[in-house]
Amino acid sequence: MAGFSDGERERIRAALLDAGSELFARYGLDKTTVGELADAAGIATGSFYTFFDSKERLYYEVLMERAEDAFARMTAAVEAADGPESGTRAFLREAIAIVEEDPLIRNLVYGNERERLLRAISDEEIEATKERKVALLAPYVERWQDEGVVRSGDPETLALAVQSAGFVVAHRDEFGSEEEYEAVRDALVDLVAAGLASP
């Protein structure tokens, strides 16, 4: 495989993930070429494909790394809170902040790169990521239901409903002003958290 030792492969793979993380965030999927990515990792363009099937595939792997960080932040937010309402609010605020802050995650959630990216990912991987996402809040909902402090209903459906409030981020530009968007976003988070916590 282009004569790389296992150690070299590991180093190059990490360098490609770093290059992807930086270049995709700065220039987007379209304007970043395989040549530039390979260059940044110090390999020939042709060697790129012994690491990733396509730049979309690299983009996906970069995203998965970021998603793990994001998921950890969201879980930590619930853990730090002291009940279902504040926990749900903290979880959703964190989720929204991540999408607002991270250009790569934002593109996946509502960018025009979404469709193209999904084509580079298998159905199984899409399903696994989704299950991973649902599994973040659903166990807390279930626990809170056992304690009788949140409404009843399928925990996964309720968890997805809470997370669906986050779609507001994708419609940020449709508000009259940034202030209005922020006020409405925060009010929506409050409504959803209070709604879940009203048994």
Added chain:
Amino acid sequence: MAGFSDGERERIRAALLDAGSELFARYGLDKTTVGELADAAGIATGSFYTFFDSKERLYYEVLMERAEDAFARMTAAVEAADGPESGTRAFLREAIAIVEEDPLIRNLVYGNERERLLRAISDEEIEATKERKVALLAPYVERWQDEGVVRSGDPETLALAVQSAGFVVAHRDEFGSEEEYEAVRDALVDLVAAGLASP
């Protein structure tokens, strides 16, 4: 103006609105031509422009007619309910049903015709439509606040937050199945309504 009497102008204008309503819904803004619209109303293509500045403008007028019907349905839904939680739920369900059912309103809310359409509408008109939309639920929120049966906060912000839950419609395709979308959509509506009604 092309020799039309006032009565003729009124009749032709109504015919153009009908034609737009049908053709835009069936073929979309792009694939419907001014020639087809004029044809359907029995006038020459050139005469179209003595009625509307552009097909985008006609599209907007058709939408405004439909929006008035939609607004009436949403208000009737709140009026028919017997409290803030069921009223908010009925309002939001109705709003979502309208977007799901009406291809023209759906295109405005999240289609690729949105941008193009907005360019044909003045800022004042966009603002007026938005104020009209906010004015639907906000007075009820204010009244409910006076009765102490909903949470406090700016009524317009709360009304917009409730309506923002409707963004989920624009993300229908991102759910695993139609059943999942419907379950999550309904749960989100329930959360928001219960959240507003928890003072």
